Amino acid sequence: xxxxxxxxxxxxxxxxxxxGTIYKLASLKDAFYVPMQEFMGxxxxxxxxxLSANAIIATALFVVGGMLADRFDTRKLIPLGLLGTGxxxxxxxxxxxxxxxxxxxxxxxxxxxxxFWPSLLKAIRNLGDDNEQGRLFGxxxxxxxxxxxxxxxxxxxxxxxxxxxxxxxxxxxxxxSVIDMIAGTxxxxxxKGGTPQAAAKAKNGWSNLLEAVKVPGxxxxxxxxxxVYIVYCGLTYFIPYLxxxxxxxxxxxxxxxxxxxxxxxxxxxxxxxFIADKQFKSTSRYLKWAxxxxxxxxxxxxxxxxxxxxxYAGMAATLSFALIVFSMRGVFWAPMGEVGIPQHITGSAFGxxxxxxxxxxxxxxxxxGTLLDHxxxxxxxxxxxxxxxVLAIVGFMVSTLLYRTVQKKSPACAGVAVPQG
Numbered sequence: 001x002x003x004x005x006x007x008x009x010x011x012x013x014x015x016x017x018x019x020g021t022i023y024k025l026a027s028l029k030d031a032f033y034v035p036m037q038e039f040m041g042x043x044x045x046x047x048x049x050x051l052s053a054n055a056i057i058a059t060a061l062f063v064v065g066g067m068l069a070d071r072f073d074t075r076k077l078i079p080l081g082l083l084g085t086g087x088x089x090x091x092x093x094x095x096x097x098x099x100x101x102x103x104x105x106x107x108x109x110x111x112x113x114x115x116f117w118p119s120l121l122k123a124i125r126n127l128g129d130d131n132e133q134g135r136l137f138g139x140x141x142x143x144x145x146x147x148x149x150x151x152x153x154x155x156x157x158x159x160x161x162x163x164x165x166x167x168x169x170x171x172x173x174x175x176x177s178v179i180d181m182i183a184g185t186x187x188x189x190x191x192k193g194g195t196p197q198a199a200a201k202a203k204n205g206w207s208n209l210l211e212a213v214k215v216p217g218x219x220x221x222x223x224x225x226x227x228v229y230i231v232y233c234g235l236t237y238f239i240p241y242l243x244x245x246x247x248x249x250x251x252x253x254x255x256x257x258x259x260x261x262x263x264x265x266x267x268x269x270x271x272x273x274f275i276a277d278k279q280f281k282s283t284s285r286y287l288k289w290a291x292x293x294x295x296x297x298x299x300x301x302x303x304x305x306x307x308x309x310x311x312y313a314g315m316a317a318t319l320s321f322a323l324i325v326f327s328m329r330g331v332f333w334a335p336m337g338e339v340g341i342p343q344h345i346t347g348s349a350f351g352x353x354x355x356x357x358x359x360x361x362x363x364x365x366x367x368x369g370t371l372l373d374h375x376x377x378x379x380x381x382x383x384x385x386x387x388x389x390v391l392a393i394v395g396f397m398v399s400t401l402l403y404r405t406v407q408k409k410s411p412a413c414a415g416v417a418v419p420q421g
Contacts, residue, residue: 008127010190011123011127011191012124012127012136012139012140012143013143014186014187014190014191015078015120015123015124015140015187015191016139016140016143016144016146016147017147017183017186017187018078018079018081018082018116018120018183018184018187019120019140019143019144019147020143020144020145020146020147020148020151021082021147021151021176021179021180021183022081022082022085022111022112022116022180022183023112024148024151024152024155024176024179024180025085025088025089025092025108025173025176025177025180026051026054026105026108026109026112028173028176029047029051029236029239030152030236030239030257030258030260030262031152031155031156031172031254031257031258032159032169032172032254032257033047033236033239033240033253033257034239034240034243034250034253034254035159035164035168035169035250035254036169039095039165039166039169040095040101040169042098043373044240044369044370044372044373045366045369045370045373046098047365047369048365048366048367048368048369048370049102049366050101050102050105051105051361051365051366052361052362052363052365052366053102053105053106053109054105054106054108054109054361055109055358055359055360055361055362055363055365056106056109056362057106057109057110057113058109058112058113058114058354058358058361059354059355059358059359059361059362061109061110061113061114062113062114062117062118062351062352062354062355062358063209063348063351063352063354063355064114064351065113065114065115065116065117065118065119065347065351065354066118066122066209066212066347066348066349066350066351066352066354067209067347067348067351068114068115068118068119068347069118069119069121069122069347069350069351070122070345070347070348074119074120074122074123075123075191076188077115077116077119078116078119078120078123078187078191079184079185079187079188079191080111080115080116080184081111081112081114081115081116081117081119081184082111082116082180082181082183082184082187083180083181083184083185083188084107084110084111084115085108085111085112085116085177085180085184086177086178086179086180086181086184087177087181088104088107088108088111088177089173089174089176089177089180090174090177091104092104092173092177093170093173093174093177094170095166095170113354113358117354118347118350118351118354119347121333121347121350121354122347122350124136124137124140137269137273137330137331137333137334138269138270138271138272138273138274138276138330138331138334139269139270139273140269140330141265141268141269141270141272141326141329141330141331142265142266142267142268142269142270142330143269144265144269145262145263145264145265145266145267145268145269145326146265146266148258148262148263148265149258149259149262149263149265149266151176151179152258152262153255153258154175155172155175155176156172156254156255156258158171158172158175159171159172159254164250209345209348209351209352211345211348212345212348212349212351212352213352215339215345215349216339217335217336217338217339217405217406218336218339218349218352218353219352219356220339220398220401220402220405221333221335221336221339221353221357221402222352222353222355222356222357223356223357223398223402224284224287224332224335224357224395224398224399224402225332225333225353225356225357225358226356226357226358226359226360226398227291227391227392227394227395227398227399228287228325228328228329228332228357228395229329229332229357229358229359229360229361229364230360230364230391231294231325231388231391231392231395232325232329233360233361233364233365233368234364234368234384234385234387234388235260235321235322235325236365236368237368237372237381237384238256238260238318238321238322239253239256239257239260240253240372241314241318241381242256242311242314242315242318244377244381245306245314245377245378245381246306246307246308246310246311246314247308247311248311248315256315259319260318260319260322264319264322264323264326265326265329265330267323267326267327268322268323268324268325268326268327268328268329268330269326269327269329269330269331270330271323271327271330272286272290272326272327272328272329272330272331273330273331273334275327276331276334282338282403282406283331283332283334283335283338284335284338284399284402284403284406285399285403286328286331287328287331287332287335287395287399287402287403288396288399288400288402288403290324290327290328291328291392291393291395291396291399292392292396293324294321294324294325294388294389294392295389295392295393297317297320297321297324298321298385298388298389298392299389300317301314301317301318301321301385302382302385302386304317306378332357333350333353335402335406336349336350336353338406339405339406367387368384368387371383371384371387372384
């Protein structure tokens with residue numbers, strides 16, 4: 001391996017470190033959904049509102065973040081987002097009233113989704129050519145899963161060590177905050193040695209944005225991400241589902257939540273990139289059939305008897321469903337290579353993609369949470385899981401259209417059409 005390759009993969013590992021830590025506070029519900037209800041006094045609907053407020057601000061600012069990533073040095077924006085997130089976590093640990101929680105979750109979106117995320121995506125894209133995009137993004141998701149799992153299980157250990165009560169939850173939040181600040185400090189110093197960004201500043205942010213808007217493929221890729229993400233949002237409700245329907249203990253609910261939301265990234269991201277390349281020869285084609293594979297698994301989840309004796313079957317079925325979704329998340333940005341996005345507008349392209357693709361975060365959690373609050377017990381979960389199945393069918397149709405569009409571009413775009421996963 002050459003010195004240049006070593007430097008490239010070192011920067012990649014540093015970027016994974018930031019990507020695997022910055023969303024822990026905004027996604028506190030992944031490991032601590034039930035403790036948030038018990039010790040912060042939040043209902044399903046209120047947690048959904050916090051997540052939606054975060055997503056609304058994120059969605060509104062994704063394009064701004066893309067323009068920032070094209071205009072300013074991502075080596076400065078990335079640590080800035082991490083340090084800001086950690087600082088907000090220090091206040092979150094005081095358990096402020098719900099109105100203040102809404103403000104905190106909105107500011108977390110500014111730090112993570114506007115300042116950090118488009119810069120991270122651009123930095124990853126610029127690490128390799130179009131033939132490496134599937135592999136790079138798949139490894140990004142897998143690497144984030146490793147960091148996610150280690151950090152989240154450590155936070156759960158802090159929670160248990162502090163008594164699994166209010167003090168435990170506050171300590172876990174402080175732990176996340178300190179980790180963010182450490183990651184921000186490391187990225188600030190370790191990314192400074194990287195190669196300066198290409199001079200995309202010859203055009204201003206608005207020119208890059210307008211150029212990106214005119215690329216038709218961006219819109220289909222973005223809609224495809226939208227469909228994956230709206231199904232992904234539903235994975236959160238496997239956590240209370242196992243507790244309410246199967247009686248899973250609170251400590252195990254936290255462990256399951258970490259596996260469901262973090263550990264599966266380790267397997268799903270790289271697996272999605274490998275399968276898309278080696279078996280399907282196209283990420284858009286893989287996404288099409290992955291959507292279809294979700295339907296029989298959801299049927300199994302709905303049919304398993306709701307009894308403590310079937311708890312392991314319920315866990316296995318829901319984790320299998322989540323694994324496929326995470327394999328899709330690992331590669332859902334890779335079709336940007338298939339549709340041929342110029343390097344100098346990468347930030348703006350990802351800003352548009354994030355604006356549309358992550359939009360479900362604005363309303364999906366509220367819809368799912370409201371269904372569960374209005375239809376308690378099995379009926380509510382039946383509605384939520386059935387809705388996820390319908391959305392998977394729509395996703396199958398969108399991915400089919402994307403794949404057909406990519407096929408029509410061949411052989412003219414054969415050089416960039418198939419990212420290697």
